[in-house]
Amino acid sequence: MNKKLLSFIFYFIAIAFCNLAYSQQQKAVQPLTEILQALEKKHHVIFSFETKIIEGISIKPLSKDLSIQQVLAQLNRTTDFNFKMLSDRFIAITPKETDKSQSEIQQLEEVVITNYLTKGISKTNNGTIKADTKAFDILPGLIEPDVLQIVQNLPGIMSVDERISNINVRGGTNDQNLILYEGIRMYQSGHFFGLISAFNPHLSENITVSKNGTSAKYGNAVSSTIAIKNGDKLDNNISAGIGGNMLSVDAFAKIPLSKKTELQLSARRSYTDILVSETYDAYFERIFKDSELNAASQMNTLLAQDERFLFYDFNIKFLYDIDRTSKLRINVMNISNNLNFDQIFTTVDNNFQETKSDLDQMSYGASVTYIKQLHNDTKLSAQIYSSIYDLDAQNNNITQNQLFTQENKVEDFGLRLDVSNTISKDLKFNGGYQFNEVGVTNFEHVTNPNYTSLVKEIIRTHALFGEIEWYSSSRDTYIRLGSRVSYFGKLSEFLIEPRVTLNYKFLDYFRLEAIGELKSQSITQIIDLQQDFFGIEKRRWQLANGKDVPLIKSEQTSLGLSYNQNNLLISVEGYYKGVHHITARSQGFQNQFQFINDIGHYTVKGVDFLIHKRFSDFSTWLSYTYSKNDYNFNEINNSNSFPNSIDLRHAANASLTYNRNNFKIGIGLNWHSGRPFTAPLDMQDNTITTIAYNAPNSSRLSDYFRTDMSAIYKFQASKGIQAEIGASIWNIFNQTNIINRYYTLNTEGDITQIDNRSLKLTPNLSFRLNF
Structure with a gap:
C-alpha cells in the first residue's frame, strides 16, 4: 500500500485513540439538543429554532415525570431562551433578549427536519435547505465548512467535473444558478478556477438552498438559488x-x-x-x-x-x-x-x-x-x-x-x-x-x-x-x-x-x-x-x-x-x-x-x-x-x-x-x-x-x-x-x-x-x- 496513504490512516487512528482516552468522564449535564430530541419523542411535539443558538449548550437533565407544560416552564426559568407553544405540536425557541416583533415576523419559517444530513443542516417548511456553518458538524472530505462543497452533499446536487463553480442542480448548468452573497449576485464562485469555494468559510454563517419553489423575491435564474x-x-x-x-x-x-x-x-x-x-x-x-x-x-x-x-x-x-x-x-x-x-x-x-x-x-x-x-x-x-x-x-x-x-x-x-x-x-x-x-x-x-x-x-x-x-x-x-x-x-x-x-x-x-x-x-x-x-x-x-x-x-x-x-x-x-x-x-x-x-x-x-x-x-x-x-x-x-x-x-x-x-x-x-x-x-x-x-x-x-x-x-x-x-x-x-x-x-x-x-x-x- 502507498506509504503516504498508510501514514494518513495511522494519523486518523492516532487521533481517535487519543480522543477516546480523553473523553472518559461522567457528565453532570446533558446537551440541550439531546434533551429536546427526547422531549419530541416523548410528548409528540416539534421544537422550531435556529440550530446555532443552542449549539454547545448543556443543562441538568429534566425529571421524567414532568408534563410538557411543566417542562417548558422549567426551561423558561433555567435557560436564556423563551419556549412558546405555537400549537399543540409546535414550540418556538428564541433567545430572551431577542425583540418580540422580530420573532413574530420569522416564526412562519419553521424547521421541519433538523440534522438533515449532519448537525447544522436542516430543512424548513417552505422546502429550502439551510446550513448553519457555526453549528456545522462534519462531512467526509471536508475539514472546513466550505459553502459550495457542503451544498454538493445534498441529494440532486453535484458537479460533473468536480469543480464547485460548476454545480449542477437537478440537471441544470452552473450558470443557471443564482448565487447571492449578502444580496450581491456573484458571477464568480470559485478559487483555483473552480476547485475551491471563493467564500470565506469562517465568516459565512448561513446558507439557504432552494432547488425548487424559490421565493418570488428571487429571479433571473432558471435553476437553483443559493443565498449566503x-x-x-x-x-x-x-x-x-x-x-x-x-x-x-x-x-x-x-x-x-x-x-x-x-x-x-x-x-x-x-x-x-x-x-x-x-x-x-x-x-x-x-x-x-x-x-x-x-x-x-x-x-x-x-x-x-x-x-x-x-x-x-x-x-x-x-x-x-x-x-x-x-x-x-x-x-x-x-x-x-x-x-x-x-x-x-x-x-x-x-x-x-x-x-x-x-x-x-x-x-x-x-x-x-x-x-x-x-x-x-x-x-x-x-x-x-x-x-x-x-x-x-x-x-x-x-x-x-x-x-x-x-x-x-x-x-x-x-x-x-x-x-x-x-x-x-x-x-x-x-x-x-x-x-x-x-x-x-x-x-x-x-x-x-x-x-x-x-x-x-x-x-x-x-x-x-x-x-x-x-x-x-x-x-x-x-x-x-x-x-x-x-x-x-x-x-x-x-x-x-x-x-x-x-x-x-x-x-x-x-x-x-x-x-x-x-x-x-x-x-x-x-x-x-x-x-x-x-x-x-x-x-x-x-x-x-x-x-x-x-x-x-x-x-x-x-x-x-x-x-x-x-x-x-x-x-x-x-x-x-x-x-x-x-x-x-x-x-x-x-x-x-x-x-x-x-x-x-x-x-x-x-x-x-x-x-x-x-x-x-x-x-x-x-x-x-x-x-x-x-x-x-x-x-x-x-x-x-x-x-x-x-x-x-x-x-x-x-x-x-x-x-x-x-x-x-x-x-x-x-x-x-x-x-x-x-x-x-x-x-x-x-x-x-x-x-x-x-x-x-x-x-x-x-x-x-x-x-x-x-x-x-x-x-x-x-x-x-x-x-x-x-x-x-x-x-x-x-x-x-x-x-x-x-x-x-x-x-x-x-x-x-x-x-x-x-x-x-x-x-x-x-x-x-x-x-
Whole structure:
C-alpha cells in the first residue's frame, strides 16, 4: 500500500485513540439538543429554532415525570431562551433578549427536519435547505465548512467535473444558478478556477438552498438559488480566528465598535506563489494538464517552465443597529485569481520559443441594506448592490509575433425594496420591487494579423413580486403562494412567473411536499472556442438579445414524501424540470456540433432518495438520485432528442460520521454512472480534415467512484484560545476517474483522444486558533 496513504490512516487512528482516552468522564449535564430530541419523542411535539443558538449548550437533565407544560416552564426559568407553544405540536425557541416583533415576523419559517444530513443542516417548511456553518458538524472530505462543497452533499446536487463553480442542480448548468452573497449576485464562485469555494468559510454563517419553489423575491435564474450570509446580529464581544491549510492562510475578526456598531473582517490568501504543496500539485495538474497552456509543451521539447499562481479574497461587513426598530448593513468584498505562466521549449526545427501567458479573474461587490420595523407586524427593507466580474487573458506568442488579448466583463447594479407584513400568527405577506441593470462587455484583440472586436450589451429589468404564507390552525398545513412579474426592457418582454409550495404533515411523522415554479433568465454563459482563455475559464457571460441568444424560460414541479421519527429520516422526491430557449453554444459541445449554434431545450425527470439514521455518536446516510436529462434542438440531430452532456443517470453517496466531545471523523463513498460523450466513427480516412462522429452523446464513460475521509480535533490551547486541527484525503484510493472525453486532430491528421481526469489522491491539513 502507498506509504503516504498508510501514514494518513495511522494519523486518523492516532487521533481517535487519543480522543477516546480523553473523553472518559461522567457528565453532570446533558446537551440541550439531546434533551429536546427526547422531549419530541416523548410528548409528540416539534421544537422550531435556529440550530446555532443552542449549539454547545448543556443543562441538568429534566425529571421524567414532568408534563410538557411543566417542562417548558422549567426551561423558561433555567435557560436564556423563551419556549412558546405555537400549537399543540409546535414550540418556538428564541433567545430572551431577542425583540418580540422580530420573532413574530420569522416564526412562519419553521424547521421541519433538523440534522438533515449532519448537525447544522436542516430543512424548513417552505422546502429550502439551510446550513448553519457555526453549528456545522462534519462531512467526509471536508475539514472546513466550505459553502459550495457542503451544498454538493445534498441529494440532486453535484458537479460533473468536480469543480464547485460548476454545480449542477437537478440537471441544470452552473450558470443557471443564482448565487447571492449578502444580496450581491456573484458571477464568480470559485478559487483555483473552480476547485475551491471563493467564500470565506469562517465568516459565512448561513446558507439557504432552494432547488425548487424559490421565493418570488428571487429571479433571473432558471435553476437553483443559493443565498449566503454572514452573521447579522451584534455579538458585543471581540472574537477572531487565524488558520491555514496546505493552500492558503486566512483570518477573521468580529470587532464591536460601540454598543450599536460592529465590524466583521475576513481575509484569505494562498501561498502557492511561494511554496508548493502536494495539494497544490494535485490541483494544478487537475486544472492545467489538458489546457491550451500545456498543449505547446506536449508538441515540443519543454526546457523550462515557470508558473506563479495565487488567489485571495477579503470581506468587510459593517453592522449598525440605529435603534430598536432600524438597522444598517454595509458589505464590501473582493475575489481574485491570478496566473502567470511562462514556458521555454525547442520547436520541431530546433529553435527556441518562449511563451508568456497571463490570466486574471476578479470580482468586486458591495451592498448597502437598510431595515426598518414600522410596528410589531410590518417590516421594510431597502438594498442597493453592485457586482463587477472581470476575466482577462493575454498570450504573447514570440514565434508567431502575435499578441492575443481577451476580456469578459459583467457590471451588475441592483436595487430592491421589500415589505413584510405579519397579518396574524398564521398568515404573512411578502412583496416588493426590484430593478437591475446588467452590462456585459466582450473584447478580443489579435496582432499579426490585426483584429479587434468589442461588443457591449445592456439589459434593464423591472420586477414586482408578492407572496403569502399561511398555516392551518393545527399548523399541520403550510402553503406559500407567490408570483413574480418581470419586464425586460431591451427585449420588450413581459413575464408572469407563479411559485407555489405546499407542506402537509399527517400521521404525526409523515410529510407531503408539493412544489412548483416558473422562472426566467436573461444572462447565460457561452463558449465561442474551447481554447478561449487557454481552455481554463473558457465560458464567458453573454446577455440575451432576442435573436441568437433568447431569454431562457423554465418550469419545474416536484412531489416529495418524508418520514421522520426516532432519529430516522426517509425521504423520496420526484421532480420534473424543463428549460427552454437554450443555445448550443452554452452547452460546450466538443463533437460535431462544436461550431454550430441552434436553439433548443432540455427536460429532466428524476427521483431523489435519502435515508439518514442517527444513533449515539454516529450518523450515517445513503442518498441516491435517478435522473434522465435529454436535449432537443430545432435543427441539431434532425430535431431528435439525445442525452444531455451532463446527464448522469445514476448517482449515490454513502457516508458515516462519528462525533464525540471534541473529535469528529467522517468517511464517504461517491459513485455515479459515466458521463455521455460522442465517439468517432470506427472507419475513417487517415487524411481527414474533420472528424466524423457517431450519434451525439451515444457513448458513456466508465463509472465514477471516489472515497473521501476527514477528521477534526478541537482542544483548549490556553485560556481563551481554542485550537483545531484537521486532516482530509480526497480520493483516498487514488482512483482514476475520467470526467470528460473528446477528440482532436493532431498535425499529422490522426485522431487523438483527450481524457480529462479527476483529482488524484489529494491530502490536506489545517490548523486554526480561535480567540
